[in-house]
Amino acid sequence: MQLPTQQVAVLDAASTDDPQRIEALAADTDYPPETIAGAALALEAEGLVAVTETTTTTVSLTDEGHAYATDGLPEVRLYRAALDAGADDAPVEMGSVIGAAGLDGPQVDIALSNYARKGYGTIDSGALAADPDADPENDPEADALATLTDGDSVDDDAVVDQLASRDLVTVSERTVRSVTLTEAGVTELMAGVEATDEVGELTPELLASGEWADVEFADYNVAADAADHTPGKTHVLRQAAERVTDVLVGMGFQEMAGPHVDADFYINDCLFMPQDHPARNHWDRFALSNPARIDELPDALVERVERAHREGAGDDGDGYHSPWDEDFARALALRGHTTSLTARHLAGLADADVEAPARYFSVEKAYRNDTLDATHLLEFFQIEGWVLADDLSVRDLMGTFREFYSQFGIHDLQFKPTYNPYTEPSFELFGRHPETGELIEIGNSGIFRPEMLDPLDVDGDVMAWGLALERLLMLMTGFEDIRDVHGTLCDVGFLRNAEVVY
């Protein structure tokens, strides 16, 4: 039969009646021990050798143990000094005995704590008494130290344990594997065993010389764990944003971009939000102090927006019975929603004039001064989308959103009529969580009001919707705390291990 070289060497070196240790075989064959161990295990698997394991215990002296083997154990030295001072007759003052014994430093405590334990005498109120019957010549611990110094082994486990607890010896266990040739091994050897040419690594030289064709490659343990590797990785929330973008582009939506800091005019007034609406003075908005006001607003647009707020739209429309002040509209803030981009696009301020039919979207940041918790951050990604066409109906809105959400595994969408200052009709969108089955709100939608569209000079109907990307990601992946993901408190380990969104 053919076997790898190192296995042949092991077979040749092994015998049927004399178990050979791996280290001995390694020395005989000039291979490293780990190679021989691997070869022996491979041969054992073939039944050609038997591998036996025995565990041996080695006891070796520590530096402190060596010192006591030479100088005597501190408690024995104390006892001898005590006898010299006559403590076997009457207790003597401890300090002088310690001095006479030549003990200092930590040895003093060691001597005192072992003195009584081993029956050399008693210590009471600083006075030392010695037991005249104690036998320091036969102290088992001292004997064991001497034995170990001579290179012999100590059989009394209790004494070894005691010495180990005093840090005078270290006890180590070692597993020794020994190899014996089996009957089958003998048979194969008799039949003849040849060595194959086996290499550990494929090298450029092997490839260049063509030798690779004549060699065997050593087997690896392919089931073993490999070292950790940290790949470059797209942020999981960004992956979700890309996924949403893919879906929307596929549905014919064109991307919008625009300023994060914008005038309230575009964030609120163009959306027919009355200036005394609680949300506009509320602390949940991030107003800017520097810069605080936008300089330029399109005069004609401002005038039309103001008129819509005051008078409404159409022949018998009503406006808000609320104050409207252009200066208030000039206040700059971080956009609370990306619907400000929609306003700018519909007004023709972003691109060329937008004309029906058109679909637009953005997946971008909005800012809300909310309480931070597992589902709320001060910054979040808003998915904003809208469709401009002639004669859009509520049914078209429902069909569009049903299609969008079904791309994310959310079916049986439900529409709850709701109120929103700039849409009518308006709907909250509810869907079932794919895993928990719970009915949860997953977006807000509606058809823009004439009071919004007329001033922007839009010809046609516009239906729009928005939702937080984070909410969608939570639905898609089931992760629970947004703070692990987004922002400078993010956990790099969490991001490294986050499952890919596709």
Place this chain on the structure above:
Amino acid sequence: MPVVDIDPDELRRLTGHRSKDDDELRQDLFGLGIEYEGETEDGDFKLEFEADRLDRLSVEGIARSLRYHAGDDRGVDIPDTNAPEWAIDVTDVPADRPYVTGAVIRGVDLDADALDSLIQLQEKLHATMGRKRAKGAIGIHDLAMLKGDTVDGDGTAARSLTYTGIDPDGDTFVPLDDDAERTPADVLTEHPTGETYADLLADHDTYPAIYDDIGLFSFPPVINGRRTEVTTDSRELFVELTGTDQWTIDRMCAIICYALDARGATIEDVTVDYPDRELHRPDFAVRTKHVSHDRIETLLGVEFTTEAVVDLAERAGLDATPTDDGYDVEIPPYRVDVRHPVDVVDDLGRAYDFNDLTPRYPDVNTIGGRTESSRLERSVRQALVGLGFEDLLNFNMTSEAENFDRMRLTPDHDAVGAAQPATIAEPYSQDFTILRTWALPSLAMVLETNTHHAYPQDLAEVGFAAHADGDTQTGVAERRTVAAVLARNDASYEDAKARLQALCDEFAVALETPPTTHPSFIDGRAATIEIDGQPAGVIGELHPGVIVEHDVEVPVAGFEFELDALR
């Protein structure tokens, strides 16, 4: 969104739906878009609904809506009113609160529940339409305690009250929940309710006050006098509202009158005598919106017969009269949310039930696509990931300390990242006071947060940065920035430059790195990133002071430059 507590038994009694159990009631309420949020300790329903239907802020209003929804009532209902006996004479009112309205209510029978409901309605109207009493404030009084002098015999009103403005210390009265005579000014500093609403009158030279023959009895928008306090024994009420807008207070007044009418009371007109005109209130005038039949069909996506539209309107509590091309739809006075014919269409859709509509995908063809800048951003992010970087997503808001101080930088340095930041006016937290002017500080913060994780930590971000710049339209220059750090035992300038070079090669731009100095980097190990000959950013080994400041124990090399330089 407003939350109102409603006694389900009251709701059963007022709707006449006496046999419905709590579950059925909850289901009916959901059909109106009113969400059940739980129960109070007394077993009342806590109901949450949208801020448009303020006529539903009371059990009476909700009962009315439920009766329409169930088909028990149809069309517009206007309560009969009796001719006025009382007048409100308006003289020398405060300039900032010039409007008043009111009504007299006779034959009320207020048990404790009904009184609670009335007080709750008043509070909820204050909180919503009344804009915390600034825009409209309601006072309700026991009419029996008022004494009006007899006016001339022209038959319009025999008794009159006066709404006027007085000196803050010009008179005294005993306010509700109090025993002492106080001036209005004293009320604002000495009475708990006065303290709450003192801000509303901060700019007033004279304070609003309502007088009868006996004297001052109401100090709107703050508090009523104790003399006219309403109790369960009150049988006749005087309702007055003051505010900054006549329409608003008239609508609030109508909502209150409708609630009391639902409990069997009789509404009596009040004359409001302004110096230049005379109004009869409450204003129960019906408004009309013209809605085209075509608009109803196109907006709802359903074909209707004329009869069907009229039926839906009546079930929404409206009245629709067919015209040539549509309908004249009458809107009852308690509806404050109907501004435009689309609001009528929404009502029709709700009466029809939107969830009975069949969704359809619109037959509208458009071409989708991304912006160029978004495509570039995605490509750079992918290239960075290919170079082994972990893509990060940090906050755009940060603090001066993080953005500047901890990076050894000031806004006045001549260095990448140094600029006047866009500043948040009233920061919620010290951690978020400005928009970041560059992104490297964010990456340093992430390194700081993650010192317990294995190195190397090679982090990158393609993100937003901004600074104040008067030459831009909004006064803020916003841009996309590319930032990266390499944190590891042997991180060096060369490691950072090798990756930057690879990135520039991928985008076919020429990179040069002439030496520079930057407070965040080690002198002699920092360079300007010049892309195609233009300065675009900075690269180098982070200054040990910056590294130690962030509790990081390994060297860090990094770079940051403007995304647009790769175009």
